[in-house]
Every structure is written in structure tokens, then in C-alpha cells.
Amino acid sequence: xxxxxxxxxxxxxxxxxxxxxxxxxxxxxxxxxxxxxxxxxxxxxxxxxxxxxxxxxxxxxxxxxxxxxxxxxxxxxxxxxxxxxxxxxxxxxxxxxxxxxxxxxxxxxxxxxxxxxxxxxxxxxxxxxxxxxxxxxxxxxxxxxxxxxxxxxxxxxxxxxxxxxxxxxxxxxxxxxxxxxxxxxxxxxxxxxxxxxxxxxxxxxxxxxxxxxxxxxxxxxx
Numbered sequence: 001x002x003x004x005x006x007x008x009x010x011x012x013x014x015x016x017x018x019x020x021x022x023x024x025x026x027x028x029x030x031x032x033x034x035x036x037x038x039x040x041x042x043x044x045x046x047x048x049x050x051x052x053x054x055x056x057x058x059x060x061x062x063x064x065x066x067x068x069x070x071x072x073x074x075x076x077x078x079x080x081x082x083x084x085x086x087x088x089x090x091x092x093x094x095x096x097x098x099x100x101x102x103x104x105x106x107x108x109x110x111x112x113x114x115x116x117x118x119x120x121x122x123x124x125x126x127x128x129x130x131x132x133x134x135x136x137x138x139x140x141x142x143x144x145x146x147x148x149x150x151x152x153x154x155x156x157x158x159x160x161x162x163x164x165x166x167x168x169x170x171x172x173x174x175x176x177x178x179x180x181x182x183x184x185x186x187x188x189x190x191x192x193x194x195x196x197x198x199x200x201x202x203x204x205x206x207x208x209x210x211x212x213x214x215x216x217x218x219x220x221x222x
Contacts, residue, residue, distance in 0.1 A: 002150050003055050003058060003059050003146075003147065003150065004055075004056055006149050006150045006153065007052045007053075007055040007149075008056075011048060011049065011052035013028055014027065014028065014030070014045075014048050019033065019041060020034055022034075029100075032098065032099070032100045033095070033098065036098055039094075040094060040095070040097075043090075043091040043094035043095055044091070044095060046087055047088055047092050047095055050085075050086075050087035050088040050091065051088035051092070051146075051149065053080070053084040054088055054146050055146055055147075055149055055150075057077050057080050057081050058143045058146050058147075059143075061074065061078055061143070062139075062143070078124075078127075078139075082120055082123075082124050085142065085146065086117065089113045089116040089117035089120070090113075090117065092112065092113035092116070093110055093113035093114065093117075096108075096109040096110035096113060097110075100179070101179055101180050101182075101183050104180055104184070105183045107183070108182075108183020108186075108187075109183050111184075111187075112145060112148055112183075112186070112187045115145055115187075115191075116142065116146065119141040119142040119145060120138075120139075120142040122134075122138040122141075123135055123138035123142050126138055133203050133204055134204050136201075136203055137203040137204050140194050140197055141191065141194045141195075141198070143194075144187075144191050144193060144194035145191065147190055148186040148190060149186075151185075151186050151187070151189065151190055152182050152185075152186035155181070155185045155186060156178055156179065159177075159178035159181060159182075160174055160175060160178050163177065163178065
């Protein structure tokens, strides 16, 4: 429900006008990208649509009734999700170069974009090779990164609230200070939670070395 709500809000807030009009009303990220080169603005719009679609369809991948009773529907949801993340992660990486959070935004959102695309690709490759458990693990990781959109807003609101409670009054500075943290905070806790879920479900963990494929041969005694 959170994913669907944020997806609707994420796309809906930009559906009311062009980038210039949205920037004049200070809607979302419009002010950050309104004066960027046309290619970057195109990446911005691609990201809005594709990331919103990934967030909307992603939760249905984990619905057991759909997987068990309607496997063809599950496959098509998965294909839509993978295609959406492919566009969203690539466009997100382009946007990271122009983040208003400067270097922190570049490294935080850039890392998110790369890991988002990589985990989704691994999820696709594992199911193509018939590794269902591996597929489940990688798709949990992938959607944990997709869920960065809701957690970004959660952290942003929390950090702003804490500063207001502390007596700060310059809202513009309060927002800037909060936004300087979220490029990493929006996804790092998510991926930790994903690994915990994978561990609890006894799914394959991350490997940093190749898994053994065969046992070493024993020399026959003469």
C-alpha cells in the first residue's frame, strides 16, 4: 500500500504541467533539473515514469496467490518490473551527476542506481538459469532498493521534524541539511533489512567468491 501510494504521488505531482511550470511552483525535483541540458531533462522524465511503474508493480511479485495460481501473470509483472528498473536505474545514474546534494548526492544516488540495476539483472539471470531460490533473494534485494523512494521521504520528514523540535527556524537550511543525508540513508537501511529477510527465509546469501562447482578429484592409489 505504501508503494502504491508513493508511486501515485511520485508520478502524479509531475503530471500537472511542464518542467518550467513545476519549477515555478517548486514541485519536487523540478527546480533542480529545470535548467539542465535537454538530455538530462529527458532522463528526469524517464526516471519519473519508469521508477513510478517499478514501485507500483514491484509488490505484486511477492504475492503468493499470483505466483501459484497465475504464473504467467507473475512472469509478465516480472518483465515489466525488470524493464522499468533498467530505464529507471540508467536515468537515475544520469540524474545523480546533477544532484542538488553535490558529491554526496552523486555518490549516494549514483551507488543506488548502479546497485538497483545490478541486483535486478542478477534476479533476472538467476530465474533464467532455473535458480528459484537465488531469484527470490536477488529480487528481495532489488525491491529493497526500489523502496528507497518511500524511505527517502520517511527519512526526510523525520530529519526535518527533529530539527524543528530542536528549535531551528530557517526551513530552507533545515531542508538542505536533511537532504544532504538521505542520498545514502534512503537505501542503506533497506539493503540491510533485505539481507535479514533473506537470512530468515534461508535463501542464498551474498557470495564474494565463486561457489565450488565440483569436488577435487582423488588420485587413485597404485
